[in-house]
Amino acid sequence: MTGCDHGLSALPPVGTLTSNDGHEGATRGFKLLIEAKKFDDGSGSDSESSSGASAKSGSSLLSRRSQSSMYKSGLSISKDTMGDSRSYRELLESKGYKITGVIGRGQNSGFLVHSAVRESQEYAVKVSIETGQEGTNGDAIRKEYQVLSRLQHERIVKVYGLEDELDEGVKGVAMILELCRGSTLNRWLPWYDKGTIVLDVACRRQCLTQIASAIAYLHSVGIAHRDLHSKNVVVHAVKTSGRYESESVQVKVIDLGCARSIDSEEAMEADINVNILPVGATRPCDVFALGLLGASLVAGKEVSSWTVVPTGAPPEDAARKLRLPPSGRKDTEMTASFRDFLLALLDTDHSHRLTASEAMYRIPKESEWLEITAKKISL
Numbered sequence: 001m002t003g004c005d006h007g008l009s010a011l012p013p014v015g016t017l018t019s020n021d022g023h024e025g026a027t028r029g030f031k032l033l034i035e036a037k038k039f040d041d042g043s044g045s046d047s048e049s050s051s052g053a054s055a056k057s058g059s060s061l062l063s064r065r066s067q068s069s070m071y072k073s074g075l076s077i078s079k080d081t082m083g084d085s086r087s088y089r090e091l092l093e094s095k096g097y098k099i100t101g102v103i104g105r106g107q108n109s110g111f112l113v114h115s116a117v118r119e120s121q122e123y124a125v126k127v128s129i130e131t132g133q134e135g136t137n138g139d140a141i142r143k144e145y146q147v148l149s150r151l152q153h154e155r156i157v158k159v160y161g162l163e164d165e166l167d168e169g170v171k172g173v174a175m176i177l178e179l180c181r182g183s184t185l186n187r188w189l190p191w192y193d194k195g196t197i198v199l200d201v202a203c204r205r206q207c208l209t210q211i212a213s214a215i216a217y218l219h220s221v222g223i224a225h226r227d228l229h230s231k232n233v234v235v236h237a238v239k240t241s242g243r244y245e246s247e248s249v250q251v252k253v254i255d256l257g258c259a260r261s262i263d264s265e266e267a268m269e270a271d272i273n274v275n276i277l278p279v280g281a282t283r284p285c286d287v288f289a290l291g292l293l294g295a296s297l298v299a300g301k302e303v304s305s306w307t308v309v310p311t312g313a314p315p316e317d318a319a320r321k322l323r324l325p326p327s328g329r330k331d332t333e334m335t336a337s338f339r340d341f342l343l344a345l346l347d348t349d350h351s352h353r354l355t356a357s358e359a360m361y362r363i364p365k366e367s368e369w370l371e372i373t374a375k376k377i378s379l
Contacts, residue, residue, distance in 0.1 A: 092116065092125065092163065092174060099125070110137035115179060123160065124177040138164075138173035144257040145175050147223060155214035157234075157254045180252040182236030185293070189230065191300035191328045197239060201366040202246035204297040207235055210251035211293060212360035215286045219262055219356050227258040228289035229276050230296060246366075258284075275304035278348060287353050291345030298338070298369065300328025308346055322346055332370040 089099050096118050103113040103124065114125040126144075128137035141162075148159035163174040185207065188199050199207070211233055218225055225232075232255045238248035264283075276289040288305070295303040303325050310321050324342055327333050334342075341364055344354045354362065 091172075095163065097123070097125065097176075110140070116176075122179045124179040126175045126177060128173045140257055141173045141175050144255075144259070147256045147259045148177075150221070151218075151223075153214060153217045155210050155251055155253055156217070156256075157252050178252075180234040180236070180254065182234045182250070182252075184231050185233040185235050185251075186230035186302060188235050188237075189296055189300055189302065191330075197243060199237065199244055199249075200246070201369050203237060203244050203249050205363060205366045205369065206246050206249035207233075207251055208290075208294050208297060209360060209363050210249070211253060212290055212356055212363065214251070214253040215290060216356040216360050218259075219286070222262050223256075223259050224262040224264070224284070225253065225256060225259055225286050225289075226284040227255060227273060227276070228253070228284075228286050228293070229273055230293060230302060233293070275306065277305055278350070279305055279309040280348075285350060285353070287345055287356055287359060288350075290356065290359060291342050294342050294345065294363075295325055298327055298329075298334055299325035301325075309348060322348075327370055329370060331373050333373050335364070335368050335371050337368045338364050338370075 092099060097116045098118070099114050099116050100122075101115045103115055105112050110129055112127045112129060114127065116123045116125045126141060128141050142164070145159060145162045148157070152158075157180060158178040159175060160178070161176040163176070188207070191198055211228075215225060215228065232253065234252040234254055236248075236250045237244040239245075240248075276284065276292060278285055278288050292303050292305065292308065295308065307325065308322055310323065322343055324334065324339055341359075341362060344352075344362075345359060347353045
């Protein structure tokens with residue numbers, strides 16, 4: 001959750017790609033713009049960032065908050081013009097939501113994410129924290145809502161409504177989101193985790209394929225995510241007979257707070273995760289970030305652009321000297337076909353990179369990711 005609060009470049013007129021047929025209602029201090037609808041696709045429950053996440057999910061951009069810290073973190077909103085103070089808990093509960101926990105907060109402390117229940121259905125609620133008079137954090141959530149409300153894709157977190165300010169002096173905003181099941185991808189990366197079952201190659205391939213599917217969809221409607229990394233991807237998998245089934249893997253791409261038109265010339269925001277930027281670039285690239293995720297899935301740990309692209313080398317030399325990480329799985333190495341695939345995503349010349357759609361269909365089969373290394377025998 002990066003909390004980018006810059007203006008949204010004019011998005012393409014793709015129309016409304018999700019149905020929101022709610023009605024307007026009002027309560028003191030807040031206005032219900034779109035009625036949050038019940039949703040149940042069997043995915044239920046406990047994830048992170050702008051979609052929400054369980055306490056087992058980890059993120060450098062989020063810190064878990066206890067219930068006791070809720071009101072100390074800016075959850076209470078003052079209405080100076082009326083001499084009144086109401087908390088988000090009160091405002092949301094007046095709409096039928098019951099706050100059940102605090103999941104995390106934004107990098108710049110401008111957002112909180114809660115889990116909530118309404119009519120027996122679970123949701124994530126992304127709330128802005130306003131410490132000044134400008135309401136910039138609320139504006140960032142409104143812009144993210146504008147993007148999400150256009151989208152309808154099974155691999156992208158769904159949005160159901162926006163609780164916005166009504167009376168002057170109240171600058172808070174609360175966005176009602178799908179509460180995704182699982183943990184953020186960074187927690188699934190290790191090949192070895194004592195006492196924990198890890199994802200096999202087939203599951204990792206499913207993760208990469210589904211992420212590519214989400215990004216290809218965004219690009220098809222003219223939108224770039226611009227903040228794609230392992231902490232903005234939630235993964236859920238079902239364990240059977242001591243292993244995770246690849247057919248059960250479900251991915252959700254979350255946090256579109258930095259999304260822009262795919263043709264935007266806007267430079268990178270100051271508070272973005274620069275580790276996903278091609279070295280020397282001033283604009284993000286979702287396909288390059290996808291390549292870093294592919295490399296991370298093989299390495300079993302987070303891989304940044306600084307790890308892959310040599311610094312100080314001319315672009316034409318850097319393209320030839322990309323440093324892909326070794327396999328994190330014991331006694332294996334990356335196959336030539338998978339190396340070539342990653343290099344086609346990570347090419348320092350953007351004109352040579354695959355498109356997201358091409359990447360989705362060219363991801364090598366799981367049998368073509370890793371190969372057993374020849375063991376050296378000492379005589």
